[in-house]
Amino acid sequence: MKNILYQAYYIGVAHWESLKDFTAEVRYFMLTAMLLILLSTILIMVLYLRRLYLLSREKKEKELKFRFQYFIYDALVESSKQEVLSSTDLIVNKFKRHELNSSLEKQLMIDLMIELKKSFSGNSKKQFQHLYLCLGLHHESIAKLSSRNISEKIKGVRELSEIGYNCAELEIAFKEWQTSPYTLLADEVKIAAIRSGSVHMLSFLTQQKEPLSDWLQIQIRYHLKALPDEKVPAFLHWLNVQEYSSIKLVLEMIAIYKQEDAIEYITPILHHADDAIKIEAVKALESLEARKQTGAIFNLLDTDNEVLKIKAIHAIGELGYAFHANLLRPLLFQHSPEVRKAAEQAIVIIQSKSSFHKVLAKPHRSSL
Structure with a gap:
């Protein structure tokens, strides 16, 4: 890149004298053209270097993910052969010898824990949640809630709710962000509150004035139906909402869960x-x-x-x-x-x- 800049500089100097033979307008046009060519060249080089960086990062991510998966698989196999240590303890011991130093390593491990938790059920599912806590990855997710970057906040809320770790910071987010002016953040928090079975789930309905998007309604229905029976809320608390899509959702959920206590509150509607x-x-x-x-x-x-x-x-x-x-x-x-x-x-x-x-x-x- 330096050679290109030097060449452009010498070409400009070499032709500077010849430019004096032209009118001011022509000189201005030619200098502008040379400057645009130079800027275009710099832009192409920046895009090329960024492409190289992304390819390098992608390769590193694949290598790290493979190594992490190998550690976990190896520990699961080893724990099945002995009864001294659980697979979680073995995995933690392995990762203590290969500490998660960079933010990339920690993020990959968080994503892997969530992915594996979704793929398993029963005790195995809880095992990955326990591993997430043992490796201290919950601190990384909680820290994202304090970020000024909306995308980081969304990522933190999603990670904590999907792994199933309910903490005070997350409950505060559920309470305050469901009515956020940032639609992406608000929608993610609404879904995460239901996924976590929070006492603040659906609290946004009392202030809902605009129709719920089709995507949000689908997500709300899906996560409500995935809740265990003991965490399903009494929907009659939201029968006083006025917005059509919201009251329709509430009435539909009352019918699905056969909440007969709500009958006397539905009749006035x-x-x-x-x-x-x-x-x-x-x-x-x-x-x-x-x-x-x-x-x-x-x-x-x-x-x-x-x-x-x-x-x-x-x-x-x-x-x-x-x-x-x-x-x-x-x-x-x-x-x-x-x-x-x-x-x-x-x-x-x-x-x-x-x-x-x-x-x-x-x-x-x-x-x-």
């Missing part, structure tokens, strides 16, 4: 100003088999919203008692063919269930 939210409330009550709320659902039949009316009719068909079939008969004369069809189907369902219950209640001759 049938009077919500938004018909779309009323529909979600009807779906939840139907899923919870809340037969006692059939009367409240019946009041929705006065609506001009045909979609809501049809959904209410279907719910009444699933939940209603025998006398509800007679109450639905006037709908058979509605102008809308969809409403008439829904009413007819609901009546048939109610009557079939009523007949079935009568058969069950009738005593057999053998019992007389």
